[in-house]
Amino acid sequence: xxxxxxxxxxxxxxxxxxxxxxxxxxxxxxxxxxxxxxxxxxxxxxxxxxxxxxxxxxxxxxxxxxxxxxxxxxxxxxxxxxxxxxxxxxxxxxxxxxxxxxxxxxxxxxxxxxx
Amino acid sequence: xxxxxxxxxxxxxxxxxxxxxxxxxxxxxxxxxxxxxxxxxxxxxxxxxxxxxxxxxxxxxxxxxxxxxxxxxxxxxxxxxxxxxxxxxxxxxxxxxxxxxxxxxxxxxxxxxxxx
Numbered sequence: 001x002x003x004x005x006x007x008x009x010x011x012x013x014x015x016x017x018x019x020x021x022x023x024x025x026x027x028x029x030x031x032x033x034x035x036x037x038x039x040x041x042x043x044x045x046x047x048x049x050x051x052x053x054x055x056x057x058x059x060x061x062x063x064x065x066x067x068x069x070x071x072x073x074x075x076x077x078x079x080x081x082x083x084x085x086x087x088x089x090x091x092x093x094x095x096x097x098x099x100x101x102x103x104x105x106x107x108x109x110x111x112x113x114x115x
Numbered sequence: 116x117x118x119x120x121x122x123x124x125x126x127x128x129x130x131x132x133x134x135x136x137x138x139x140x141x142x143x144x145x146x147x148x149x150x151x152x153x154x155x156x157x158x159x160x161x162x163x164x165x166x167x168x169x170x171x172x173x174x175x176x177x178x179x180x181x182x183x184x185x186x187x188x189x190x191x192x193x194x195x196x197x198x199x200x201x202x203x204x205x206x207x208x209x210x211x212x213x214x215x216x217x218x219x220x221x222x223x224x225x226x227x228x229x230x231x
Binding site for chain 1: 124148150152157158159160161162165167206210218219221222223224
């Protein structure tokens with residue numbers, strides 16, 4: 001079974017802090033994704049990566065950055081957390097770059113609260 | 116522009132009722148893929164089904180069935196004889212073959228509540 005794990009289920013941070021959300025997948029997938037989920041807005045793509053050290057902006061990249069130094073690990077970074085970044089963050093991975101056929105496998109999510 | 120619309124925000128049914136979740140999509144690509152995911156209260160999205168744009172055959176899997184109609188750009192999901200365990204948020208999603216990174220475009224989700 002594909003396993004996507006996220007470093008924390010719940011996280012509470014203060015405004016202005018630098019926050020790291022970690023995601024690891026164990027199936028040698030090429031693609032990895034970060035989404036945020038908010039009530040009434042569904043899932044929105046923040047960043048994705050289709051190869052090590054490669055990254056692409058999604059729909060809402062402002063205030064975020066990412067890092068992918070190793071194939072299995074994809075980190076989301078909030079440079080200076082703000083209260084409007086309070087949300088559920090979901091990481092996902094999929095197998096093949098360049099095709100839309102593969103389903104994405106999701107982690108359990110990190111519920112981040114910024115106070 | 117690509118878009119997925121799930122017009123039903125919340126649906127409540129009683130066990131054993133049939134329920135249909137609607138999904139309408141927009142895309143300019145001729146090759147695209149449609150997905151349904153389930154998000155139970157535990158939070159982790161679970162893949163249910165995918166369809167490519169060239170395959171309009173309906174799909175049935177146990178109590179679940181999917182109706183894909185290109186003419187109306189719809190990919191609806193029906194649960195027959197619903198059960199309490201079906202209570203979840205259901206997302207319809209689209210990806211386009213030519214889009215780098217194969218990111219999914221999600222609808223806003225339909226929350227299904229099944230009561231006993």
